[in-house]
Amino acid sequence: MTRPPEILAIDGGGTRCRVACEHNGQRFHFESGSCNVTSDLDGSIEQIMRGLKGLARLLHIDLEMFKDTPCYLGLAGVTGPEKAQDVARRLPLTHVRIEEDRAPAARGALGRQNGALIHCGTGSFQAVQHNGRARFAGGWGARLGDEASAQWVGRLALSDTLLVHDGLKQPSDLSQELLTHFESTTGIVAFAAAANAADFGHLAPRVTKAAAKADPIAQEIMRQGAERLTFALTHLGWTTGMPIMLTGGIAPSFAPYFSADMQAALTPANGTPIDGAISLAHDFRKEITG
Template identity: 40%
Template structure:
């Protein structure tokens, strides 16, 4: 029997990666954002365009993809309604599985043992725990309602801390003074126009100031680390379960984590794309 084409998609709010495997062939392309909650129509368009590019790069026609084993791990997949909406946009695909991006990240991180935990910290955030192949998640609800410890959260909380310092209800520091150098009104005007990614651009400055000893910045990092710790415990994480930090800010948190979390830190077995391919291997 000929090996089927297998396709893994890792779709996020800033872009997506797609990989096709067929025998010894491996082809990868990048595509536009794919968050099916915040931008459903644009996400579908980007996924369709990305898959067309993937087929072309592999020397295939669109029709060749219809029997492929495809797993899409996409940001913003919150429930079965989202899964069915995406699947309905690819009605001719015979073997399509739609997951949220947290699921493929967690599975890929612990491909070998099926046991471990992840804290994904970028512009947004989430945590997940997998034991015995069963996964549980918390977070990932977006900037408006959550994403604690994330880059966007750190940026917003830094602005809040600066305004509290100005009012006298919070502690002042060199970091807050720097944010207030053009006055609180300027800070407020800028914040009113900022998106989550724009707030997240401040996160490296928060972490850098914290490492340099700024008390306000250090408090923000400690609050984020405490959220990650508490939420992992609520999901059933224990100190003997390996923990992988993911996302652009994952490594930034290491020195601020409680000691048990630092001890549990482990390298990932694989990537989110590897997790998606693991799902395709289970398809008939």
């Protein structure tokens, strides 16, 4: 490659950072580690730079060739313009647009069509897009929100297990399984004191499997999650007939608990967050050149 790529796009999330570019109709990808610019700004910059350097090696060009390429970044932890500017100042790029990571996820899943997105992975958020404008809810992190996320499901399962121990809730196979796994309520409390969102999220498959077997505690958790998601979507403007895309590992597990009209609206996502970041990078390039 003798010329720099036309655009750069970066999707940085709590699990990994995806870096991509397009040149002459070809797309190139490189993946690095966890990226959240609020919880670990230095580490996030390191992972972004690792991704850019890896992409440059893949293209057999010097990193400096990226300098004037329009770059769109959708990053976890971007809480506003000041945080975006903090990131921009530390990158060797002239033309950057930095937003939170919900925007590329919505563009990737929905494209430019009217519709709704429910994302439930380790974290969660919802979006409804109408006439090219998206409204968002959620995505505020494990301490303040992320209802119906994998960590939320795992945390509720442990909380309910402690209620069972106290005699305030009827026991179930799930509560017994968790008590056995952690050996005691002391084990549960010790785990929770040191656990991060991903640790709680690793418990979610136990809940979804139990719910599929009609475990009452597990089904109640999944039902509560579906109710939270339904409430958010309807208040964001979703109406019957608008397609709904589900993304994230646990999101499809809530489908049986949605109303019939929501189940009928479920549609496969158009693309991924990095697809959305690439699309938004092209929009950014047009603004610069146009």
